[in-house]
Amino acid sequence: MAELFSADWMNELKDAWNADPEVKDKLAEIGFNSTITCGFKDEEKPRGVFVVVNGECxxxxxxxxxxxxxxxxxxxxxxxxxxxxxxGMAGMGTAFAMGKLKFLQGDFKGMLKDPRMAGPFIKSFGLMKQIGAE
Structure with a gap:
């Protein structure tokens, strides 16, 4: 099992993302392109990066x-x-409202209002569970 947000972990997430039609294909349907980063609140820079072009990482x-x-x-x-x-969706909303999950870039509220984006976003957290982390 790889260290959370390490290059190895991010690539495991990439493989899981691309293998899941509920994430990759659903985002391809809306032409989703994005550079996504993640990391820890107490650090200046994010640790991992994930580049998506037309739904595919x-x-x-x-x-x-x-x-x-x-x-x-x-x-x-x-x-x-x-x-x-x-x-899940309710837990995600609570984490955001309580400040446990922060978006330093990106429109979280706008994304949640669009089910074409919200569903795959929640599923991507399921992928994290699927691959695990140290």
Missing amino acids: VSAGDYAGETMDWDMRASRADWMKWVEKGI
Whole structure:
């Protein structure tokens, strides 16, 4: 099992993403393109980066200064809880409202209002649970 947000972990997530039609294909239907980063709230820069072109993750790895469309941050404890137990739509909304999940870039509220994006987003957290992390 790879370290959370390491290049190996991000690439495992990339493979799981691309293998899941409920994520990749649903986002391809709406022409979703985005550079997504994630990391810890107490750090200046994100740790991992995930580049999506037309729904498919085309690259993933260590963050190296890429311009980001989405930057998600949480404490390590919260990330690990979501990796271990998953999170649903209600839990995601609560985590955002309570400040446990922060979006330093990206329109979380707008995304949640669009079921074409919200469903795959929640499913992507399920992929994190599927691959696990250290």
